[in-house]
Amino acid sequence: MADASVTIIGGGVVGLAIAAEISGKHSPVFLLERRPKYGTETSSRNSEVIHAGIYYQHGSLKAILCLEGNRLLYELCEKHQIPHRRISKVITATRNSELEELERLYRLGSGNGVELKMLTAHEILELEPNIVTAGGMLSPSTGIISAHALMDFYYHTAKDRGAEIQTHCNVVGIERKNGCYELTIEEGGQRSSFTSERVVNAAGLEADTIAGLAGIDVDAAHYRLHWCKGCYFALPNSLSKCVSHLVYPVPTKHSLGVHAVVDLGGRLKFGPDVEYLSARTMDYAVDESKRHAFAESVRRILPHVRDEDLTPDMSGLRPKLQAEGDPQKDFIIREESDRGLPGFIDLIGIESPGLTASPAIAKMVEKMLA
Numbered sequence: 618m619a620d621a622s623v624t625i626i627g628g629g630v631v632g633l634a635i636a637a638e639i640s641g642k643h644s645p646v647f648l649l650e651r652r653p654k655y656g657t658e659t660s661s662r663n664s665e666v667i668h669a670g671i672y673y674q675h676g677s678l679k680a681i682l683c684l685e686g687n688r689l690l691y692e693l694c695e696k697h698q699i700p701h702r703r704i705s706k707v708i709t710a711t712r713n714s715e716l717e718e719l720e721r722l723y724r725l726g727s728g729n730g731v732e733l734k735m736l737t738a739h740e741i742l743e744l745e746p747n748i749v750t751a752g753g754m755l756s757p758s759t760g761i762i763s764a765h766a767l768m769d770f771y772y773h774t775a776k777d778r779g780a781e782i783q784t785h786c787n788v789v790g791i792e793r794k795n796g797c798y799e800l801t802i803e804e805g806g807q808r809s810s811f812t813s814e815r816v817v818n819a820a821g822l823e824a825d826t827i828a829g830l831a832g833i834d835v836d837a838a839h840y841r842l843h844w845c846k847g848c849y850f851a852l853p854n855s856l857s858k859c860v861s862h863l864v865y866p867v868p869t870k871h872s873l874g875v876h877a878v879v880d881l882g883g884r885l886k887f888g889p890d891v892e893y894l895s896a897r898t899m900d901y902a903v904d905e906s907k908r909h910a911f912a913e914s915v916r917r918i919l920p921h922v923r924d925e926d927l928t929p930d931m932s933g934l935r936p937k938l939q940a941e942g943d944p945q946k947d948f949i950i951r952e953e954s955d956r957g958l959p960g961f962i963d964l965i966g967i968e969s970p971g972l973t974a975s976p977a978i979a980k981m982v983e984k985m986l987a
Contacts, residue, residue: 619797619798620645620813621645621647622646622813623639623643623813624649624800624816624817625647627648627650627818628650628652628656629660629768630972631660631819631979632648632819633655633771633775634976634979635978636772637775638979638982640774640779641778642987643986646775646779647813648781649800650785651785651786653785655768655772655782655784659821659934659968659971660972662931662932663889663933663972664761664888665762665763665764665878665880665972666706666759666762668759668969669726669731669732669733669756669758670726670729671708671722672725672873673970674947675725677948678947679947679974680729682970682974685977686975686977687758690973690975690976691760693767693770693976694767697770699766700762700766700881702881704759704760704862705759706862707745707755707864707865708756708865708866709750709752709865709867711866715867716752718867719735723735733754734755734757735752735754737752738750738753744862745860747859747919748860749917749920761878764972767975771975783804786802786803786804787803788802788830790830791827791832793832793958800812800813815961815986818831818961818962818964821936822842822844822936824963824965825840828840831953832957833956833963839938840949842965843938843939843941844934844935844937845892845936846900847888847889847890847934848904848931849930850903850907850915850929850930851885852927856885857879858885859919860919863877863878863879864876865877866918874917875888875890875914887915888930889932890914893941908924908929911927912926936965936966938966947966949963949965950963950964950978951963951965962986
């Protein structure tokens with residue numbers, strides 16, 4: 618008999634959501650996290666936005682799971698007093714030439730089932746008098762959330778339902794053996810192993826590494842991840858009231874663009890930018906030399922912001938499936954029986970809207986395990 622029924626590798630928001638969902642239905646459930654505390658990588662270094670599902674191709678996992686996750690997340694927040702605010706989002710076309718793309722985005726989002734409202738420039742300025750606009754769109758179901766409070770909720774729910782959560786635990790080997798998986802782990806320089814009937818790879822930035830340990834050719838499977846850094850700059854508190862909603866520009870081919878993010882404490886920051894890294898390094902420093910380029914992007918939507926108004930704030934790393942210059946790719950959530958790995962579930966490229974989609978992803982994984 619295996620030591621664990623299900624082992625989840627990765628203690629970010631998605632791994633924690635899965636642990637909370639499946640604990641009590643499967644036993645024992647182990648969750649392994651390599652860092653000293655859960656959720657300290659991508660999950661805690663983002664805009665903390667509850668996305669609506671506007672930008673994703675119809676029928677994609679990102680569209681389906683974001684829309685369902687949006688609904689589930691608001692229900693969780695209201696039921697369990699998780700700090701959040703249904704602040705809504707304005708997407709502004711800053712020039713007439715962007716209105717056609719805005720219309721395309723409206724059709725895409727509406728086709729996904731998102732509640733959206735097209736607004737004239739006058740109507741936008743009634744909501745946000747300080748921004749540049751030739752017309753825009755309102756997304757009432759977009760909001761903000763405390764990612765840390767959400768992860769704390771998932772963590773305690775999983776623990777209360779019997780999950781065993783181990784930090785400082787790095788998976789260094791996975792072998793299919795005798796009808797189950799033997800996992801080799803490293804803790805404090807010491808190696809040991811245990812067995813698990815099934816494995817869920819929710820390792821975020823290192824999900825391709827974990828898939829490789831299980832014997833999957835990540836390049837042939839198109840699982841290779843590209844680390845992408847995104848930085849944020851903030852305005853001083855004296856200027857934080859210049860917008861009252863989340864304000865986004867019309868997106869480009871490769872990015873949603875530097876946008877205005879109001880957090881639950883009332884602070885206003887802008888980001889993220891897009892910087893593909895040539896090496897995998899946990900460098901979260903925000904380069905002050907980016908200030909002018911950031912200010913130029915910010916002035917696209919808020920023309921009064923000066924370079925000197927912006928201060929470096931934070932950065933995060935995103936696990937992207939698409940290489941630099943490539944079109945956006947969907948989440949990969951896949952059970953690997955056809956690769957000789959029954960009961961091994963890979964979650965690859967879970968970037969935005971992963972936080973929003975987390976409760977929906979957890980339910981999807983539970984169905985796959987069942």
